[in-house]
Amino acid sequence: MLGTVIYSFFIISLELLLISFVKVNAAVIGICLAIGFFGASISNVLLSVFSNLNRIIAWNPLNMINIMNQLSHPNYSRFTKLTNSQFIIGNMIYTTLFLAIGYFIFKKRRV
Numbered sequence: 001m002l003g004t005v006i007y008s009f010f011i012i013s014l015e016l017l018l019i020s021f022v023k024v025n026a027a028v029i030g031i032c033l034a035i036g037f038f039g040a041s042i043s044n045v046l047l048s049v050f051s052n053l054n055r056i057i058a059w060n061p062l063n064m065i066n067i068m069n070q071l072s073h074p075n076y077s078r079f080t081k082l083t084n085s086q087f088i089i090g091n092m093i094y095t096t097l098f099l100a101i102g103y104f105i106f107k108k109r110r111v
Contacts (some may be wrong), residue, residue, distance in 0.1 A: 006091045010064055011036070013098035020105035035036035040065045047081060054081045064091050 014035070018028045043062035050057055058061075059080035067087050070076045082090065093102060 003068040006066070006088060006095075007068050009095050010067070010098075013095045013102065014061070017098040017102035018061070019108060020102045033061070034075050035065070040069075044079060047079070058082050059090055061094050064094055067091055 013033055018031055022028050039062040041061055046057050046060065047054055063080055064079050064087065066076065070080055070087050071084060
């Protein structure tokens, strides 16, 4: 349940950022679907290819999509390279960052 709530806030803030940044709604929908379906897989590939940079790559926003899996299956941390508390903090930071950037872009955008 907690993972779903955190993931929802993360995705909503990412969508706000994309909607504010990209002016074509169909493109935003396509990007969000691609991130939703392929984001975690791309992150896992990056973590396996650049295994010597795991401490840095583990904090990428695409890895934060794995929060629902991680919180429901604690052994999932061997794939994501982050603990549960690191995941929660990372999601909160990215959510706040995406909301702030999306807000400032939306504020300056001409409607």
